[in-house]
Amino acid sequence: MSSLLVRRRGKKTAKPAELPAPADGASSTGSPWAGGIDQPATPPSSGGGGDGESTPPQVVEWSNGPALVTKAWGALLALALLAGPAALVWTALRPAPAPVSTASDVTSTTEEAAANERAVELVETWLRADSDDQQLLTSLTNAPVGSLPQEGLTIRDSSVAQIEPADDGVWSVTVGVDVAEPAPGSTPPPAGGGAKADEEAEVPLVWVRRYFQVPVLVERADTKWSGADLAVTALALPSPVSGPAAVAEPPELDYSETISPTSAAGQSAAGFLAAMIAGDGEITRYLRPGTSISAITPAPYAAVAVTGIKGSHEVVDDPADDDGTHALITAELTRLDGNKTTAQYVLTLVARDGRWEVAGLEPAVRIDTTPSGTIDPGTAGERRREP
Numbered sequence: 282m283s284s285l286l287v288r289r290r291g292k293k294t295a296k297p298a299e300l301p302a303p304a305d306g307a308s309s310t311g312s313p314w315a316g317g318i319d320q321p322a323t324p325p326s327s328g329g330g331g332d333g334e335s336t337p338p339q340v341v342e343w344s345n346g347p348a349l350v351t352k353a354w355g356a357l358l359a360l361a362l363l364a365g366p367a368a369l370v371w372t373a374l375r376p377a378p379a380p381v382s383t384a385s386d387v388t389s390t391t392e393e394a395a396a397n398e399r400a401v402e403l404v405e406t407w408l409r410a411d412s413d414d415q416q417l418l419t420s421l422t423n424a425p426v427g428s429l430p431q432e433g434l435t436i437r438d439s440s441v442a443q444i445e446p447a448d449d450g451v452w453s454v455t456v457g458v459d460v461a462e463p464a465p466g467s468t469p470p471p472a473g474g475g476a477k478a479d480e481e482a483e484v485p486l487v488w489v490r491r492y493f494q495v496p497v498l499v500e501r502a503d504t505k506w507s508g509a510d511l512a513v514t515a516l517a518l519p520s521p522v523s524g525p526a527a528v529a530e531p532p533e534l535d536y537s538e539t540i541s542p543t544s545a546a547g548q549s550a551a552g553f554l555a556a557m558i559a560g561d562g563e564i565t566r567y568l569r570p571g572t573s574i575s576a577i578t579p580a581p582y583a584a585v586a587v588t589g590i591k592g593s594h595e596v597v598d599d600p601a602d603d604d605g606t607h608a609l610i611t612a613e614l615t616r617l618d619g620n621k622t623t624a625q626y627v628l629t630l631v632a633r634d635g636r637w638e639v640a641g642l643e644p645a646v647r648i649d650t651t652p653s654g655t656i657d658p659g660t661a662g663e664r665r666r667e668p
Contacts, residue, residue: 392511393452396497397441399513400454404493407519408460409433422515435461435486442492442525451516452497457524461486493519535647536591536609546596546630546637550610551587553639554626558582558614569631569638584615588623592630593647600632605640607647 403421410418411433418426439458447453464485500512541547553567560580568574587610594606610626629641 389446392450392499392501393444393446395499395511395513396452396454397444399497399515400452400456400495401439401441403495403515404456404458404519405436405439407493408436408458422518424515424517426518437461437488447496450499450501452499453494454497455492455494455522456519457490457492459488460491462489463487490524492522492524494522495519533649534591534609535593535649536607537649538592538595538606540590540592540596540606540608542587542590544596545598546592546606546608547587547590549637549639550590550608550628550630551585551612553628554587554610554612555585559585561585567639569633569640572638572640574639574642581617582614583617583619586613586615587611588613596630596637599635600637602633604632606630607643609646 399421403418406414406418406421410429412429412431414429414433415426418429437459439456441454442457443455445453464487467484495518496516498514498516502510502512542551549567552562553564555561556564556567557574557576558580559582560576560578561584564574564576589611591609592606593608594604596604596606606629608628608630610628612624612626613621614624615621627643627646628639629643630637631640632638
């Protein structure tokens, strides 16, 4: 409706300079709204007198504006009255929106990261600390530091092994770290034996994985302009704890078929691995169309030798299209310095046009929990030969 008013007001306020010039011999100004240049701009009044006043067309056209406005408002009012009950019913009957957990998830992740960082920092500092590091430890925890050794330990490879939320913003963080300790059966030098005794006593050290638990308080204050403001404090000194226990009965893996490394499938797998991690050949020649796997650059190994393959399904040298298997491949890798090590890969192999192609590099091994004889067609072909 506002556009209608603007358009008609524009006609009413048209300036004479914007109108066409009068035709020769005409006594009045031609108007595009009056029917063209050859017609008089002001038609005679209804009284028939030439001298009578006439109403400009634009004024006559604008005089219909109030009526149009009244009709428009009436139509809008009717629509509002009709839509009102429906809107009320929809508001009353529609289900409540599901709670959005994105913000809370982000908050939890932020606080968890802060707790992890403080726990790792405290454990590392506490293990390395000597008697001169009282103030350093005090800056990381509000617990009394107590006594410290004359010499700190040598450590490496610390990481978070477990974290659990407790009450009131407290997180229980377990940190694992390798500690250099005297080898089992060795006799450490006596405390306070002096530098000479330390030089004479050569105690072999070994790396031992140790675990320490730290309670960390994380307080969050959201500010309008700078986002989250976190206050982090370790509430106690690290406490040595046992590490995660190994699974008592590991599950069986779902690779019941033995595949020869010299078979067509074995050669395709070996060529793929050589191209991916040793830079030997073009990797795309071993990939199934639509599969995207990149070679590692620069290549970290000089050579690859496949020593064993176990498959989830039997493979043959003359496969039908879309025959497939998940293959657990054991390979001997030759490092750039000539030393060798063993690694394992899980590949999805699918047949096409009589040859075996790599259709996927799987992120984990398959556990034998699925019914016998089944296979995921999305990763190992839509058809396969049963054993």
